[in-house]
Amino acid sequence: MPAEPPATATTAARPAAADSHDVIQVRGARENNLADVSLDIPKRRLTVFTGVSGSGKSSLVFGTIAAESQRLINETYTAFIQSFMPSLGRPDVDGLHNLSAAIVVDQERMGANSRSTVGTATDAYTMLRIIFSRLGTPHIGTSSAFSFNSPEGMCPECEGLGQVSTIDIDQLVDRDLSLNEGAITAPGFTVGSWYWQIMARSGFYDPDKKLRDFTPAEWEDFLHKPAVKIKVGSNNMTYEGLVTKIQRTYLTKERDSMQSHIRAFVDRAVVFAECPACGGSRLSAAALSSTVAGVNIAQCSAMQISDLAEFVRSIEDPSVAPLLATLRQTLESLVEIGLGYLSLDRTSATLSGGESQRVKMVRHLGSSLTDVTYVFDEPTAGLHPHDIQRMNGLLLRLRDKGNTVLVVEHKPEVIAIADHVVDLGPGAGENGGRICYTGDVAGLRASGTLTGRHLDHRATLREKTREPLGAISIEHAGLHNLRDVSVDIPLGVLTVVTGVAGSGKSSLIHGYLSGRDGVVVADQSPIRGSRRSNPATYSGLLGPIRTAFAKANNVKAALFSANSEGACSHCNGIGVVYTDLAMMAGVASVCERCEGKRFTPEVLEYTLRGKNISEVLGMSVAEARDFFPTGQAAAILERLTDVGLSYLRLGQPLNTLSGGERQRLKLAIHMAEKSSTYVLDEPTTGLHMADVDKLLALLDRLVDDGNTVVVIEHHQAVMAHADWIIDLGPGGGHDGGRVVFTGTPAELISGADTLTARHLREYVGADG
Known part of the structure; x- marks a missing residue:
């Protein structure tokens, strides 16, 4: 067991664990990219897991330790009760010993149910x-x-x-046209379509009559008539008014389940009011x-x-x-x-991932339970440096009640309070999954690992900030807690918008800058798509890959899509089969027919430079770059590498990506567009300290290419690197909503007395 850190006011270290029952024993963990990892984690201590994105931290903490703890707890219930619980497979690990009940407090946004507050x-x-x-x-x-x-x-x-919703009729119809001329502009009602035929042949109005000439009775029948049986020719049909039909077919569905063009239509046509x-x-x-x-x-x-x-x-x-x-x-x-x-x-x-995690955390602070394992995923996400100290105090409080606290985190301020550190790496994906260091913080600092070397690393202020090329003006902003804010966003530079949580940053930028022409937003919201979606499909990379396979083998490109002709018929191209065991928990198992490869055996016989389509989709972005050195595929892979996603597998399901990875994937796609202004929302989420430097280089490249970059961010390295800072505050909620500083980082440090100024002054001052 490594030496414990010296007792301080913040860490309050304890005597070393006495025997094997005082450690969680992990033996032979191979979940995702973990390379047969074995280690002991001290119980009733605060252990921080570090390492670059994709190094295996989440696979070890969430995918192995927490998953097995929760699975074992679920097994104690009857089969009937288990039928109402999510199915949890056993992690790929030889042994896990001395586990206690695990409570996962993650950044998954809370349900989108409008009744949940x-x-x-x-x-x-x-x-x-x-x-x-x-x-x-x-x-x-x-x-x-x-x-x-x-x-x-x-x-x-x-x-x-x-709220009550009303439908804007002019988003549904063109009053200057008749039905036969295509008066109904709502999706699904084009001339000749099934719905259109029922309306046009209903007999309630003349299909050649312009809508604006309808009588009040015809207008009422056309829009609001309840369902009635009518005869069209020899067929019995059900007729409904247009608004009645749209309310029933579109407005009763969950928004996220709609197709994108239907969702866009509903957003235009439905007006919500108090x-x-x-x-x-x-x-x-x-x-x-x-x-x-x-x-x-x-x-x-x-x-x-x-x-x-x-x-x-x-x-x-x-x-x-x-x-x-x-x-x-x-x-x-x-x-x-x-x-x-x-x-x-x-x-x-409406809560951010960080806010959701902190709301969940509150449920556990007053709990009388002890000897529980609490698992946190970047609990400082969305927190200003001013608030991180409070979060540290809460983590230590949970530990001091006799609990085991496991934290996946990149921030040096959180690593500093750890009793024990587990550093994974040395790289990401295939190059990660190994233990680089375990021990106390002092040992990590001296270890020479990537994390150890960057623990005291500080970004410096620019020697010369860029000159703005103009400005986008926001005037009299009053959304949420904003107090009649007027501010200029400079063009052609890197602007960082900062301030404590709840100060109004998102309200200002997403409320008044996003949505303007030429403004592209890359945020951490979930990417819509099924379990079939992956980086290759989402980025458009699958297109050139399929074309290359089709040309090399002189066959149709559709064969190389797991969503089309080439899909394994047994699992429908998903690679796993979901079995419903009635009152037992359902089970997902690898498809026996295609062995998880998703394609038919015939398709897998076709190769491109010795690799079949399944093998190519199993490559990481870095491996694929070597395999596709030129053309459209190379350009997409280059952008994915630029945003720090070289470790992602091309066929990895999108629902396994973190919020930070989702944002960087969106950014990679937007980089191909002709844009002028990029808005990023906490792009450092999930980034190791070493990767933050790469992100800063990418932001510089976007600006140097003639773009404007606006970043909502708390990370002090990004603030220090900015050309311009807009600081909101002074506090959160009704204590915020005002611009308390605009200017260069150097001016903020030298002349301002905001919370951000104090912390940035300390950060930069610590640089040697």
């Missing part, structure tokens, strides 16, 4: 409902009378959504009438959490004292974790 996700709103049902005057009933998700409490007009009946509060009139200390429950939910915590502290009543204490603790934890700027009525789907 910060209040419902943390149970704070549930507690508030019970308090109002006991103390509210007038008394209106049980806690469900205050729930916008129950028939008793929801507004009957909007059914608890807080519900006039409940004022957007989602609640019934009765629920809104009941108050505690003159405030109703909707007003409590709309308060900034830091203000709500103060309000709840003012309520005293012995009948709900335990509940008040728990609610206060939850709200104070949200403030402590840096989320005091949110409100309980904020929908979960």
Whole structure:
């Protein structure tokens, strides 16, 4: 066992583990790229896992340790209960010993359900409902009378959504045309189509009559008539008005399940407005009438959490004292974790990955459980340097309760508080998956590994910043917490927009810059696509690969698509077969017929320079660059390499990519477009300190090619490297929303007194 770090105020180190039961033993881990890894991880300690993107950190921590812990827990339930749980396969590992129950607190965004809010996700709103049902005057009933998700409490007009939708008729039709001339512009109603024929032959109006000449009765039948049976020729048909039909076929579907052209149409045609009946509060009139200390429950939910915590502290009543204490603790934890700027009525789907992870974290801070393994995925994502210290304190608190805390992280500030460090590498993909170092932080610093060498590395300020070529003006911005902000975004330079979480950065840039002509946004949102999608299909690389195979073998290109003619018929080109075991958990197993290769045996006989299509899709981007040295494929692979994705396999499912990898994949694709302004949202997420330097070189190249680059970022290396900084604050929520500084990084360091200025001054000053 390596020596423990000396006890300090921040690390409070403990005596070394006494025997084998005090370590999690990993033996022969081979999940993804792990190269038969064996190691011991001390229990009841804070262990940080480091290494470049793709080095195997997540495969070890999430894919092996946490996955096996959760699988073993699931196996303790009956088969009936397991049938409602996700299927978890056994990780590829020889042995895992002394595991404790693992709780994964990751950055997966919380469900896109519009009924889920910060209040419902943390149970704070549930507690508030019970308090109002006991103390509210007038008394209106049980806690469900205050729930916008129950028939008793929801507004009957909007059914608890807080919004009503109306359809813009002029996005559906051209009033100057007749049906026969193509008056219906909505998708699926082109002249001659099935839906069009039912409408044109319904007999309710003349298909040669221009829509603007319809009588009120014809217009009503055309748009809003409920479903009725009609006879068209000798056939019985069901007729519905156009709006009725569109509401039923399009608006009842989840947005993410729609095809892109339907989604674009719905976004144009449907107008959402605050519900006039409940004022957007989602609640019934009765629920809104009941108050505690003159405030109703909707007003409590709309308060900034830091203000709500103060309000709840003012309520005293012995009948709900335990509940008040728990609610206060939850709200104070949200403030402590840096989320005091949110409100309980904020929908979960609007939270960033980092915010989602911190909301989930709150559920565990007050838990009485000990000897649990907590697993975190970059808990500092989305945090300003000012907030990282608070996050460190929370991680140490969980450890000090007797828990094992495993953290995948790149930030030196978090690595510094570790009791134990596991460094994976030395590279990514095939070049990673090995243990480069285990031990304390001092040993890592002296180890000579890539992480050890970069632990004290600091980016320096530019000697000379670029001169702007003009500016994009944002005037009187007032979205969310922005306070009538007017600011110029300089053109032709690298601009970094910074400020604490909740200060208004995203509201300013995504709300007022994104969407303008020539502005390309590459963010970390999920990439829409099925489990068939991979970097080759998403980047357009599969096209030239299929063409090359087709030419070399004088056959059709469609044979080389796992979504087309060449697909294995047994697994439909997915490579795995999903078996439903009725009340037992379903199982995904490698397709026996194609052995996971996705293609038919006939297709796999065709080769290109000695490799079949499955072998090519199994290559990493770096290997594929050597295999396709010229042409369109080479150009796409070059861009994927430029954004630091050389380790990705061409056929790797997109749903296995992290948020940072998704953003860099989008950036690689956008780099092929003729653009003038790039907007990036925390592109350093998931990047090792050594890779941040490569990212800075890429941003420089984009600017030097004549583009404008705007980056929302907390990483101090990116701030130091900027030509121009726009700093928002001074705090988050209603304490933010103002521009507190604009200028060069050197001017920020020398003349400003913002939180960002203080931390950047310290960062740059530490550089020798």
